[in-house]
Amino acid sequence: MNIRPRFFIGAGLIILAIGYLIGNAMRTTSEYYLTVNEVAARQSELGGEALRVAGRVKPGTVNWEPNTLTLKFEIVPIPELDTGAAPIKPVVATEPVSTEPVSFSVVAAGEPKPDMFAPGRDVIVEGKLGAGGVITATQVMTSCASKYKPKQAQ
Amino acid sequence: MPQLGNLALAIALILAVYSIFANIYGVRRNAPDFIVSARHAIWSMCAMITIAVVVLWVALLRSDFSLEYVASYSSTTLPTAYKFTALWAGQQGSLLLWAWLLAIFTSVAAFQNRRRNPDTAPYALAVLAGVAIFFLWMLNFVTRPFDLLAVIPAEGSDLNPLLQNYWMAIHPPSLYTGYVSASVPFAFGAAALITGKLDDGWIRSTRRWAIFSWFFLTLGNIFGARWAYEVLGWGGYWAWDPVENAAFMPWLVMTAYLHSVMIQERKDMLKVWNLSLIGLAFGLTLFGTFITRSGVISSVHSFTQSGLGPYFLSFLIAVTLAYTGLLIFRSKQLRSPAEFESYLSREAAFLFNNLILVGITFAVFWGTIFPVLSEAVRGVKITVGPPFFNRVNAPLALGLVFLTGIGPLIAWRRTTPDNLVRSFAAPVAIGVATGILGAVAGLRQWYVLTAFSLAAFVMGTVLVEFRRGMNARRHLLNEPRAKALANLVAKNNRRYGGYVIHVGVIIAFIGIVGSSFFRTEVKKSVHAGDSFTIGSYTLRFLGFSEVDTPHLDSATARIEVLGRDGREITVMTPAKLFYIRPQQPATLVAIRSTPVSDLYVVLAGIDDSGKTATLEVFLTPLVFWLWAGGLLMAFGTVIVMWPNVRERAAIATVLSRSSSDPNELADLVGPGGH
Numbered sequence: 001m002n003i004r005p006r007f008f009i010g011a012g013l014i015i016l017a018i019g020y021l022i023g024n025a026m027r028t029t030s031e032y033y034l035t036v037n038e039v040a041a042r043q044s045e046l047g048g049e050a051l052r053v054a055g056r057v058k059p060g061t062v063n064w065e066p067n068t069l070t071l072k073f074e075i076v077p078i079p080e081l082d083t084g085a086a087p088i089k090p091v092v093a094t095e096p097v098s099t100e101p102v103s104f105s106v107v108a109a110g111e112p113k114p115d116m117f118a119p120g121r122d123v124i125v126e127g128k129l130g131a132g133g134v135i136t137a138t139q140v141m142t143s144c145a146s147k148y149k150p151k152q153a154q
Numbered sequence: 155m156p157q158l159g160n161l162a163l164a165i166a167l168i169l170a171v172y173s174i175f176a177n178i179y180g181v182r183r184n185a186p187d188f189i190v191s192a193r194h195a196i197w198s199m200c201a202m203i204t205i206a207v208v209v210l211w212v213a214l215l216r217s218d219f220s221l222e223y224v225a226s227y228s229s230t231t232l233p234t235a236y237k238f239t240a241l242w243a244g245q246q247g248s249l250l251l252w253a254w255l256l257a258i259f260t261s262v263a264a265f266q267n268r269r270r271n272p273d274t275a276p277y278a279l280a281v282l283a284g285v286a287i288f289f290l291w292m293l294n295f296v297t298r299p300f301d302l303l304a305v306i307p308a309e310g311s312d313l314n315p316l317l318q319n320y321w322m323a324i325h326p327p328s329l330y331t332g333y334v335s336a337s338v339p340f341a342f343g344a345a346a347l348i349t350g351k352l353d354d355g356w357i358r359s360t361r362r363w364a365i366f367s368w369f370f371l372t373l374g375n376i377f378g379a380r381w382a383y384e385v386l387g388w389g390g391y392w393a394w395d396p397v398e399n400a401a402f403m404p405w406l407v408m409t410a411y412l413h414s415v416m417i418q419e420r421k422d423m424l425k426v427w428n429l430s431l432i433g434l435a436f437g438l439t440l441f442g443t444f445i446t447r448s449g450v451i452s453s454v455h456s457f458t459q460s461g462l463g464p465y466f467l468s469f470l471i472a473v474t475l476a477y478t479g480l481l482i483f484r485s486k487q488l489r490s491p492a493e494f495e496s497y498l499s500r501e502a503a504f505l506f507n508n509l510i511l512v513g514i515t516f517a518v519f520w521g522t523i524f525p526v527l528s529e530a531v532r533g534v535k536i537t538v539g540p541p542f543f544n545r546v547n548a549p550l551a552l553g554l555v556f557l558t559g560i561g562p563l564i565a566w567r568r569t570t571p572d573n574l575v576r577s578f579a580a581p582v583a584i585g586v587a588t589g590i591l592g593a594v595a596g597l598r599q600w601y602v603l604t605a606f607s608l609a610a611f612v613m614g615t616v617l618v619e620f621r622r623g624m625n626a627r628r629h630l631l632n633e634p635r636a637k638a639l640a641n642l643v644a645k646n647n648r649r650y651g652g653y654v655i656h657v658g659v660i661i662a663f664i665g666i667v668g669s670s671f672f673r674t675e676v677k678k679s680v681h682a683g684d685s686f687t688i689g690s691y692t693l694r695f696l697g698f699s700e701v702d703t704p705h706l707d708s709a710t711a712r713i714e715v716l717g718r719d720g721r722e723i724t725v726m727t728p729a730k731l732f733y734i735r736p737q738q739p740a741t742l743v744a745i746r747s748t749p750v751s752d753l754y755v756v757l758a759g760i761d762d763s764g765k766t767a768t769l770e771v772f773l774t775p776l777v778f779w780l781w782a783g784g785l786l787m788a789f790g791t792v793i794v795m796w797p798n799v800r801e802r803a804a805i806a807t808v809l810s811r812s813s814s815d816p817n818e819l820a821d822l823v824g825p826g827g828h
Contacts, residue, residue, distance in 0.1 A: 007494050007502070011509055018513035018550065022520060025545040026538065033525055033535035052537055066761045066768045067679045110677065112758030112770050115387075115739045126539075 031126075036077040039129065040102040046129050053127075053135060054078065058103060059119035071108040071117075071140065076101055078122055104129075108137035116142035156221055156300040159209035163300075166202035166257070167290040169195045170283045177276035177283070189276055193264045196279060199286065200257035207254050210247065210299055214240050220306045223247060223299050229312040229735045231705035239323040240313050242330070245462070246299035251327065252443075253289040255334040260286065263338050263363075271359055277345035278338075278356075285337055288469050296465060312735035315706075321381035329374030329401055333439040335367040336404060339411075340436035343429050347480040352425060352487055357415045362795060364412055364432075369791040371405040376784035387741040387756045389675065389772035391780070394543040399522045400442030403515050407435040410511035413561075417501045420566060425488045426481065427508070433477045438515075440470045445522070496568035503561040510554050517546040544670075552604060555663060558656050559612035562619060581614030605667045609660045616653045623650070647796050654790030662783025668776025676771045677758070685716075689773040691753060692716040696725075698764065707732040708742070711757045711767050715746065728757040728769075751775040 031050035039046060039053055055075030063072040106125050117123065117140065127137035173195035180188030210223065214237045219225040227240045227247070241247045260282040267275035293299060316322070339360035346356040378401060383391035392398060411431040417424050444466035481488075494502060521538045528536040563577045588610035592603050620639070623646070627638040643650040676688045685694035696712040710729040717723050729742040746753040752774045759768035 006497075007505070010497065010502075011505070014506060014509045014513065018510075018517065018546075021546045021549060022517050025542045026524075029542040029545065030524075030536045030538050033537040038534075064759075066759050066766055069677055069679070069768065112677065112756070112768055115741055 036075055036102055036104060039104065043129070043133065047131070048128060051125075051127060051129055051135070053104070053125045054122065055104070055125065056122050057117070057119050062117075062119055064113050069110050069112060071111070071113050072106065073119075074103045074105050075123065075125065075135075076103045105134045106137050106140070107134060108140050111139065114140060114142045155209055155213065155218070156302060159206045159300040160294075160298070162202040162205040162209070163290060163293050166199045166206070166253075167287065167294055169199040169202065170286045170290055173199065173283045174280045174287075177280045181273070181276040189272075192276065192279065193268065196257075196264045196283065197261050199283075200254075200261040203250075203254045203257045203290075206293075206299070207241070207250060210250065211238065211241060214238070217310065219308075219310050220302050221299075222301045222303050225303055225307050225310045227310070227313050229310040229705075231703075231735070232310075232313055233318075233705075235323065236313055236318050239317075242326045243313050243317050246293070246297050248326070248330075249289055249292055249297060250299050252330055252334060253286060253293060255330055256282065256286050256289065256337065259335055259338055259363075263341075267359075271342075271355065274342065274345040274349050274351055274356065277348045278341040281341035281344045282337060285341075292462070292465060297462060309735065312733065315731065315733045315736065315738055315740040316385055318733075319381060319385050321377050321384060325374060325377035325381050328370050328377055332367050332369070332371030332374050332408075333404060333442065335363055335370065336408060336432075336435050336439055338363040339367070340432050343432045344477060344480065347429065347477075347484050350484065350487060352484060354415075354418050354422070357418060357428065361415070364408065364415070365791060365795050368405070368408045368412060369788060369795070371401070371408060372784065372787050372791065375401055375405055376781065376788075380781060383777075384743055384745065385741075387743050387758075387770075389673065389754050389756070389770070389774060391669075391777070394518075394521070394540045396522050397446050399518045399543075400438075400445055403518055404435050404438045404442065406511050406515040406518070407431055407438060410508045410515075411435060413504050413511075414508050417504055421492045421501060423490045423492045423494075423501065424505075425490055426485070429481060429488070431508075431512075433474075433481075434512075434515075437470060437474055437477075440466060440473065444470060498564060498569040498574065500561055500564045500566045503557050503564055507554065507557040507561060510550050510557070514547055514550050514554075517550070518543065521546075548601060551663065552601075552608060555605070555608045555612060555660065558659065559608070559615040562653065562656070563615050577618065578615070580618055581611045584614035585611030599671060602667060602671050606664070609664050612656065612660050616657055619653060620650070643793065645798075647793050647798050651790050651793030651796070654793055655787050656790075658783045658786030658788075658790055660783070661786060662780050665776050665778065665780030665783055669774045669780065672775040674773045677769070678771075679761075679766050679768045681766055688753075688771050689751070690718045691723075691773070692720075693726075693755070693769075693771060695767055695769065698760070698767070704734065706734060709757075709760055710742075711769070713744070713755060713769070715753065726753070726755050728755045730757050730760055747778055749776075749778045752777050 031052055032046065033052045033054070034042070034046075036053060036055040039051070053075065056078045058074040058076045061072075061074040064070075106127075108125075108127070121142055124141045125135055125137045126139040126141070127135050129135055173192040176188045176192035176195060179185065180192060210221075212218075213221050213224050214228050215234065217224065217228060217230050217237075223244060223246050224240075227243045228237050232240070242251045260279065263275075263282065264279055267279075271278075339356075342356040342360045346352055378398065379391040382393070382398075411428065414424055414431060415428050418428050444463060494505070496502065521542050525535045525537045528534060559581060563581075565573060585607045589603050589607035592606050597603055597606075620642070623642045624635065624638045627633050627642055628635065631638075633641060674688060676686060678684075678686050680686070680695040682695060682697040685692055687693070692715070694714045694716065696714055698709050698711055700707070700709050702708075708729050708731045710727050713726045713728070715723045715726055724746055726744040726746060728744040731740045731742055732738070733740060741756055741758070744755045752772075754772040754774060756770040756772075757767060758770045760766070761768075
């Protein structure tokens with residue numbers, strides 16, 4: 001207001017510098033955050049991109065080798081009913097929807113298995129999508145709820 | 155019993171509503187009876203919420219699983235201390251704790267202002283009661299802590315193992331205390347806007363509240379980081395997770411606020427800025443609760459997703475609109491006649507420090523909500539992780555540290571080049587010498603060298619300040635050194651406490667830089683008898699021991715740690731826990747902390763045969779100093795908050811409306827010099 005114009009220059013420079021830092025960091029560090037279904041729909045354009053994929057560990061696919069710290073499993077979409085979120089906008093299908101449920105193999109090497117990791121749990125996989133639909137993960141994070149529901153009899 | 159809790163919350167809501175009407179009617183019609191009645195209503199509201207809290211505590215301690223809350227967050231085998239802390243483990247309890255703290259602070263503010271601020275206090279208390287109404291509304295109608303279960307389970311689902319930890323017991327109350335106490339200065343700021351009494355009375359009346367809030371926000375963040383460090387087992391303490399950011403942003407804004415109010419008190423400038431900052435700080439406390447409770451932004455911690463989002467968002471928008479409206483309505487009266495005179499002035503340094511702090515806040519905010527924004531705008535979620543926050547904030551932190559050194563030494567209004575040289579020659583020399591020493595010692599990263607040099611520079615400025623003040627007292631009052639130092643701090647606690655906080659910040663900064671740049675890590679799968687090295691340590695895995703209790707099973711690895719000379723230093727015992735009730739494993743980290751570095755051992759896994767352990771070991775230099783710096787910051791804040799006779803007199807003067815501008819020397823020497 002009553003700050004002299006040359007203070008606007010100083011303040012402006014600081015604001016510009018902060019804006020530049022933010023913009024620059026955005027360009028170099030942002031990654032897609034996708035569901036398994038979204039990865040499937042955009043598979044062709046995502047090769048080599050940094051990704052975070054939210055999915056569910058498919059039971060019966062987990063393979064953990066403690067000696068090499070290698071964790072392999074498949075992720076499948078999280079059923080929408082479970083998330084309680086509004087339905088995700090449908091991806092426009094260009095091909096007929098296959099009846100085979102979508103899944104991706106995940107290979108995480110060099111990291112210990114997270115405590116909460118278990119078949120059927122929801123996980124966030126950070127890594128890159130390689131050829132053949134294998135996600136090479138740098139990190140596997142399990143989402144932990146602060147509240148537990150007792151296991152339901154299946 | 156649960157009915158008593160519900161009843162108490164209902165009465166509290168009615169009392170909150172009544173107190174608003176009584177306060178506003180009382181101040182408008184000049185009816186002191188109503189003001190008194192409103193005060194009593196606030197105190198009664200506090201008593202009612204206290205009853206509700208006690209009822210919930212009793213239910214938790216008695217494992218009364220007819221309450222859904224108790225059944226969800228406790229169990230019969232949960233240790234008693236955690237039954238106590240389960241009060242804030244879940245959403246309903248957290249909101250109840252929030253409402254309770256708010257009621258307590260409102261009651262204290264009502265008591266403090268029973269004779270002070272007769273024009274503005276009723277409005278401020280009405281604003282606080284308005285906030286209380288929001289929380290009480292939620293507790294009465296949306297997320298009720300005393301809901302009963304139709305079928306009473308024999309056993310509860312237990313508290314999340316991650317929360318069964320000492321730090322998690324004290325982190326949420328600290329943070330909430332910091333969050334909630336920020337609403338007191340906010341309410342007085344809003345009252346200043348409503349009444350048009352726009353001098354700095356509202357700042358001075360609530361200065362201690364702002365520092366109190368900052369104190370607990372600082373502790374809350376430090377405790378949270380310490381919890382992450384000890385419990386999550388990844389060797390770090392801060393991951394820029396949305397939940398963490400939500401706690402960090404109000405701290406940043408309150409830090410900016412505590413500095414910029416000094417400019418208004420001194421120079422009657424930046425009125426709009428200060429009112430905006432306190433509004434922002436309050437808004438961010440609501441925003442923090444909104445993002446942690448709404449599930450809008452996915453967090454690794456991913457706390458309860460619930461339907462609370464829309465309520466918090468509506469309240470946040472309503473508060474923002476009302477407050478911004480008030481600011482615009484009063485904008486003409488908020489113009490200040492004073493001006494900035496020179497770049498080389500303390501107010502300029504403070505202004506730039508404010509811009510950087512708010513800039514960091516904005517960057518953190520942007521990174522936190524970007525996934526939501528990008529999804530709304532481009533239809534695809536794009537997220538930024540820790541690299542984003544580090545890349546933006548690392549340079550800004552350097553700027554901030556630099557200004558930490560400049561601000562306190564530079565004079566108000568303007569400084570002559572002569573003065574500059576005299577004040578800064580020694581600190582600059584110390585900083586440069588540190589940089590050269592670091593380079594000679596083999597440090598090559600430019601960031602680390604700059605950071606350590608700047609840190610040394612700031613330490614130098616603080617030393618110069620203490621020396622200058624001590625010498626002034628010694629010469630003017632003939633006090634011996636030690637007495638001069640003690641009196642200097644005691645008589646100018648606000649200023650020298652501030653310097654102690656600065657030293658704490660710098661020490662914590664050194665800890666952050668050291669632990670971020672020099673951490674090393676080894677991951678190994680080992681059999682009993684195997685050994686491996688990290689840094690100068692040799693670690694040998696001796697074997698497992700297992701203990702089973704009804705609450706949890708544990709497998710503890712025994713690891714012998716040998717020093718460079720092959721002598722045993724200690725045996726570390728990281729463990730893998732398995733909590734029976736939630737059927738969930740957890741990790742117990744073993745840490746050997748020294749000022750030089752922390753040895754951090756995680757038992758990451760045990761193979762099925764029970765012979766092989768997967769160990770993850772981190773060697774993190776200087777991380778000790780992060781916690782030490784944090785404690786020093788808290789200690790400095792206590793010095794600042796310590797009651798001071800001179801300041802009370804100053805408040806009395808301001809409140810009786812004659813402005814004073816004590817000069818620099820009086821500041822240094824204190825009342826003894828007159």
